[in-house]
Amino acid sequence: MSAPKSPAKSPQNRSELSVTPMSEDISAWYNDVIARAELAERGPAKGTMVIRPYGYAIWELLQRQLDDRFKATGHQNAYFPLFIPESYLRREAEHVEGFAPELAVVTHGGGKELEEPLVVRPTSETVVGEMFAKWISSYRDLPILINAWNNVVRWELRPRMFLRTTEFLWQEGHTAHVDEADAMEETLRMFGVYDEFARNVAAIPMVRGEKTPGERFAGAKRTFTIEGMMRDGKALQSGTSHYLGTNFAHAFDITYQDEQNTLQHAHTTSWGMSTRMIGALILAHGDDRGLVLPPRLAPHQVVIVPIGRGDALGTTTAEAQRVAGLLREQGVRVEVDVRDQSPGFKFNDWELKGVPMRVELGPRDLEAGVVVLAQRVGDEDEDGRARKHTLSVAELVDGMQARLDAYHELLVARAEAYRDEHSARIDDLEAFDAQVAHGFAYALHCGEPTCEATIQERTRATPRCVPTEGPEESGACIACGAPSAYGRRVVFARAY
RNA sequence: CGGGAUGUAGCGCAGCUUGGCAGCGCGCCUCGUUCGGGACGAGGAGGUCGCAGGUUCAAAUCCUGCCAUCCCGACCA
Known part of the structure; x- marks a missing residue:
């Protein structure tokens, strides 16, 4: 009948703060x-x-x-x-x-x-x-x-x-x-x-x-x-x-x-x-920390979190607004987070919302005339946490467009690498089943609707398209052995 | 339409077996202390228990019917 001990710090409670890991479900x-x-x-x-x-x-x-x-x-x-x-x-x-x-x-x-x-x-x-x-x-x-x-x-x-x-x-x-x-x-x-x-x-x-x-x-x-x-x-x-x-x-x-x-x-x-x-x-x-937005579609490309207490917070906030103004002059979409929340909360919140760049601005930075910059993905330390870089306000402002462009290319390269790692040319049915369970299978196909249906029934994979680019090729259909159609391999995958 | 699950405070859930004052966490409001990786204390507001019947002195709890939503399959940008 004793009251349950305070669960405020329990692991269960912490998990409520984040999203279900992607790998889990x-x-x-x-x-x-x-x-x-x-x-x-x-x-x-x-x-x-x-x-x-x-x-x-x-x-x-x-x-x-x-x-x-x-x-x-x-x-x-x-x-x-x-x-x-x-x-x-x-x-x-x-x-x-x-x-x-x-x-x-x-x-x-x-x-x-x-x-x-x-x-x-x-x-x-x-x-x-x-x-x-x-x-x-x-x-x-x-x-x-x-x-x-x-x-x-x-x-x-x-x-x-x-x-x-x-x-x-x-x-x-x-x-x-x-x-x-x-x-x-x-x-x-x-x-x-x-x-x-x-x-x-x-x-x-x-x-x-x-x-x-x-x-x-x-x-x-x-x-x-x-x-x-x-x-x-x-x-x-x-x-x-x-x-x-x-x-x-x-x-x-x-x-x-x-x-x-x-x-x-x-x-x-x-x-x-x-x-x-x-x-x-x-x-x-996206990843286990939440959304990852490409900068050209991110409502906020940069979020500035002012840090401090009492009067210091007022000063860092004012400086954050000034820096935001400078970034806006460079055509950057910036948000200054003035909510009454702790800095840690804000860091996690904006990561979850996929904001490409986060700037921290505290009393120590203000003193030194610098800011701290961290990007959402692509620059993590051993613990998987975003590295923090200290740079001058001028460096931050002048270099931001270039950073956003580089970040965009990073996302493209990342997605491309992922896609290529999960794509394969497949020539036998057994390998086909395994491949479409986690990626794209490039296979020869006869083009017969009944044959497509057979494949779908067994593997839930459908022909997504006949790629516009790529080598011409023909041979035997992977499923029925009849001569292949289209003159190219067909991309098969499970689809949303 | 088949298979599975769930409906209780804004959100997540417990309570149901064995009927008896409506609970917990988060969030929200007020005040104070806090602020460089999800702060803390004190006080407070908030619920036709999915809907309709039934059983009972008494139903969130038992019975019947209905409805809705979610997840898994067949159709799709």
Whole structure:
């Protein structure tokens, strides 16, 4: 009946302060990180998500980077409606078939049953097609290059924060062109934009390639994808670009008169990247201490923690603000942490939130005219703790952009090394099973859907893509022995 | 839709076997002391025990039904 001894310092209690180790349970780790880093939380309805300010700030940075690239390649933003008449979806046979199982349908409005149900957009090819048909009549109207930032709904059986939620935010590009050559050029251009963005902004080196027929977008002739490797060796499709041929042009009557006065069908494309990319950031860079953000998408690139008590704290805080101002002049995103918490708490908190650089500024530093700098990853001592470097304020300010750039490259190199260590060319089934359990397997495949299905049944691995780069090769299918297709090895992996 | 689990304070949980005042830790509020790796003391606020029935003098606890969520599989950016 005695009161339990104070558990304030017990190991159990300490573990509550940190996230589940990734190696122990990556699923629990992922959920912990999202919660503790205050990126997002679950909404009241199944599969919905509230993106909190810190998570949304990442999305805004990502949006701006992508949007600039879209504008630079001649696209204009527009908005298309959330509600789509159900009949529209049906116009493209493969398209409906692909999306039918995950549609949310509105049957009532204003208290009355609707004459025709409205589908909540799962993607906008159909409405855009309808509008393109109106806007295009001459070859002079082409190409038409549109992008839309919006939300879409796909009724998911098994939601996962950021990776697969019922509603998600994304960008969908839609373009129409005179012929296949022009449309393919666009498809590949935006494919390239995604790949470049992933590497140069998100610091994730992608495997770029084309989807096999079974994995193609519903209604597309060709689908190109960038696939990232997550810390558990699984693949994450992070952006796709589709050549739609004249499929939607036929379904929606998107026609134009060419120079010879003959009526032609336009060739269309579409391409998208979503909030799933935030999931990719978490899973590609994170570690047991939490989030690791690439500097170009980090809401705070540098956090300054003033240290001291009483009057001293006031002085170090003032100096921290001054240094922050100098860094801002260099275009650095800086936060001065003035919360009423202990320094140790703040160090751990910002590590958990993945801030690339931390600056400590205490009375001793102030005296000496220096600051202490530590970076989130890549510079640890024997205990795995970030090394602390003392440098002058001038050194800190002048060198910060270069440090952030170097840090970005470090993350890329780290992710690249990890990916390559977990990738292998595989030529027998037994090795294949072992390989896809923890990484990517490059294997020859016959391309038969039934054969793909057999592989998936046994290993849960699917063909992620046929890489765009790499040596040409052919031989016997790894699973059935039939002659290989595609002229290249196919990347197989388990996928999110 | 199959398999597993859980619903008790903002969060994490105990209490249920054997019915009897609603508990603990963290967080939150106030005051004071603290501040270079997750500070401490004192005081305080906070709960229709998932929902609906039933049994009982008495239900978080026992019985019945329902609902929701999470995890594992089949579909997906």
